Amino acid sequence: MLSFRGAGVSDFVWDPEKEALNLSKHGINFSTAAGVFKDPRRKIFKDIGHSGQEERFYCIGCVAGRILTVRFTYRERKIRIIGAGFWRKGRSYYEEEEC
Template sequence: MWRSSGIQKAASNIEKHGVRFSDAATVLEDGMAMTVLDDESDPSEQRLVLLEADASGSILVVVYTWRGNDIRLISARRAEPREREEYEKQ
């Protein structure tokens, strides 16, 4: 199960990146998504970065962490050109 970091964080993500957390959560369900450890994150909270296409075909970059058995969404945005290239090579 996923959850956002809160209503304000979800609204801020839409304002900054134009991506709803509910849309980003759909790519979390794909077992073929490209996922890497965010080595720039705080060591006390392991963050993961996922690249995957959503239902409309947009490639999203989703940052998340695990909180117990739940996935906590941190941010979601459309991939930049170099990230799309990396994803398409996969």
Template sequence: MEYKWDEAKRLANLRKHGIDFTDVPAVFDGDIVTVEEDRYGYGEQRFVTFGLLQGRVIAVVHTEREDCTRIISARKATKL
């Protein structure tokens, strides 16, 4: 699977949460739990995936496109 993201969003996420989108694909290689994110009307189907990255549980918000997984945000999981 290919992973894509907005570069400005990647840099903002890195500054705010200390997690680089370039590291996030490794989360999907391990044990994960994915749920649909439907709290808001985003106009597209979004998912939150919980998994391990460098020994920490993180939450990755993403969409599934025909050709890729598009990463929207990644942060330390504080509420499961």
């Protein structure tokens, strides 16, 4: 598990077209998805399967009473959100604690 605390993250960024696609497919906009990083019990894992050209990660945490998984990368002191959804696999990593 990884942590970005103290890593100098200053902002969140994303592609508006990807956000629109994510919203239609998973019902989550990226402004809401960014809230997962505020969860003190969040869990961050490296996305080994999609880290070919750049390192990618998953952040799993609670937003509005539901467990959300956010895919992201870290570029130039910014978290770039790639996708987000309420995925069962992410939930299983977080379920030890109640949301």
